[in-house]
Amino acid sequence: MMTTDMLTSPRVVGEKAQAQLKNFGFVLRFLGQPAEIPARQLVKMMASQHREFVEYRVFKPWSPLFGLLRVAWENLTHTGLRPEFELKFEEAYRPEHVK
Amino acid sequence: MPTLQDRIIIITGSTRGFGYAIAQACLAAGAVVVITGRSQEAIDRALSGLQEPDRTAGFIVDVQDEAQVHHLAELVIQRYGHFDNWINNAGYSSAAGMILDMNPREALEMFMANDLGALHGTQAAMQHFLPRQAGMLVNIYGNGSFLKPATPTALYGTTKAWLTSFTRSLAKENKGSGVQILGFSPGMMTTFWGSVRV
Numbered sequence: 001m002m003t004t005d006m007l008t009s010p011r012v013v014g015e016k017a018q019a020q021l022k023n024f025g026f027v028l029r030f031l032g033q034p035a036e037i038p039a040r041q042l043v044k045m046m047a048s049q050h051r052e053f054v055e056y057r058v059f060k061p062w063s064p065l066f067g068l069l070r071v072a073w074e075n076l077t078h079t080g081l082r083p084e085f086e087l088k089f090e091e092a093y094r095p096e097h098v099k
Numbered sequence: 100m101p102t103l104q105d106r107i108i109i110i111t112g113s114t115r116g117f118g119y120a121i122a123q124a125c126l127a128a129g130a131v132v133v134i135t136g137r138s139q140e141a142i143d144r145a146l147s148g149l150q151e152p153d154r155t156a157g158f159i160v161d162v163q164d165e166a167q168v169h170h171l172a173e174l175v176i177q178r179y180g181h182f183d184n185w186i187n188n189a190g191y192s193s194a195a196g197m198i199l200d201m202n203p204r205e206a207l208e209m210f211m212a213n214d215l216g217a218l219h220g221t222q223a224a225m226q227h228f229l230p231r232q233a234g235m236l237v238n239i240y241g242n243g244s245f246l247k248p249a250t251p252t253a254l255y256g257t258t259k260a261w262l263t264s265f266t267r268s269l270a271k272e273n274k275g276s277g278v279q280i281l282g283f284s285p286g287m288m289t290t291f292w293g294s295v296r297v
Contacts (some may be wrong), residue, residue, distance in 0.1 A: 013196030017251040021195055031287045035120035038285035043124040045281060046108075046184060046235060047101030052279055053270035054264075055240075059286035081189070092200035 010085060014092035025083045030067035031059075102248035104129035107182040109175060111162050111220055115143040117239070117288055119148075121186060126151050133182070135160040135176055135189070160161035162189045162216030172223040186237040187217040206254045211247025213258035214265070221269060225278065232277030238266045240284035 012018050038058045045056055074080025107123050112118045114136035122132045126149060134149075134157045136142045142157035149155050156178065160171045175182050190213035193205045216237055228234030241259040243249035249256020266282045273280070 006104040011194035011196075012251075013194045014134075014200030016200065017196045020251045028287070028289055032289035033286065033292070035117045035285070035288040036124065038288060039117065039120035042121060042186075042237070042283050042285070043103060043128045045103045045159060045283065046106075046125075046237070047103050049235075049279065049281060052274060052276075053267075053281075054279075055266075055282040055284070057240075057284040057286070059284065079149075087195075090194070092196070093202040 006033050011090055012087045013090045018089055024087070025085070026071075027079060028083050030078065031064060048055045102129050103184075104185060106130045107133070107175065107179045108184040108186065109133045109135070109171070109182050109224075110186045110188055111135050111160065111168075111216065113186075114145040115159075117285060118186075118188040118238055119145055120288075121188060122149060122155070126154060128155070130184075131179065132156075133158065133171075135162075135171060137161050162187075162219055163211045165219045165222075167170075168216075168219040169223045169226075172227055176227065180230070182224075182227065182234070184235045184237065185220060185228075186239065187220040188237075189213075189216050189220075190239065190241070190258070192252050195251040196254075197251060198253045201254055206257070209258050210261070213255070213257045214261045217262055217265065221265075225269075225273070228278040229273070229276055235279040235281060236269075237281045237283055240261055240266075240282050242287070244282070246285055 012021055041058055071080065103125055108130045110118050110132065113122045113134040118134070122134050125132050130272050131154045134145055134155065136145065136157070137159065141158055142159065146155055146157050158171055158174060160167050162168055188255065191209070193209055194201070221236060224234065224236050228236065240263060241255065242252060243256020243259040244263040246260055263282060266280060270280045
């Protein structure tokens with residue numbers, strides 16, 4: 001399981017990002033959802049929308065809470081999926097002319 | 100299930116990930132779907148997976164190349180006579196990393212795909228939509244679109260903030276044109292290769 005935006009190359013650059021992504025798997029589990037769900041929402045919007053300009057967010061303010069509850073339920077019932085992935089770590093970029 | 104019966108829908112960057120999921124959902128709603136990718140192999144694999152040869156077509160397009168994007172619009176019009184929806188989905192996040200740790204070249208490359216690619220797609224689509232006073236353009240937002248910090252993918256988030264400003268300006272400039280514009284933020288998505296049961 002990986003974010004769709006990072007399909008091309010799940011790279012992590014620098015120590016700070018590496019530290020931040022220590023719990024990436026858990027964040028993915030409670031905030032992420034299969035791409036099919038927002039895709040269906042987009043189709044619904046395209047089929048029913050009549051206004052000239054609309055911005056729509058799938059992520060709602062209550063989504064993290066619902067995500068945590070879902071993960072808790074999945075852990076209790078052994079029904080969830082735990083992401084298995086390998087992030088590639090790289091040294092931070094330093095410009096060549098900087099000593 | 101909402102219907103998009105017989106609508107011709109172009110989705111850039113749709114051989115996998117969210118674009119592919121959109122293609123599946125559009126087909127399920129009755130649309131005719133045009134997918135694009137950067138290699139014939141990826142397109143063939145995606146078309147094979149969609150299993151709707153009569154209602155799908157695929158073309159090699161690199162959205163960073165203006166000529167290729169306009170050529171895509173021409174090819175679709177040649178084949179179907181028109182198109183109804185254009186979804187600027189192609190884009191990616193090169194890596195997670197703090198702004199000061201990232202190679203500036205990665206910012207440029209993401210801008211070329213995520214933003215310039217959307218500009219090319221928008222111009223190609225609007226050129227077709229405006230004379231017809233119909234059609235819908237969709238821009239896919241992402242983390243950073245609403246100007247909240249996007250750490251640790253800040254450079255990617257910046258390209259999505261650009262896209263939001265671009266989309267809002269485009270909507271203002273084309274108010275009353277009959278063309279619909281949708282900025283769609285799908286939230287964090289996952290693809291389920293490499294998962295195990297808890």
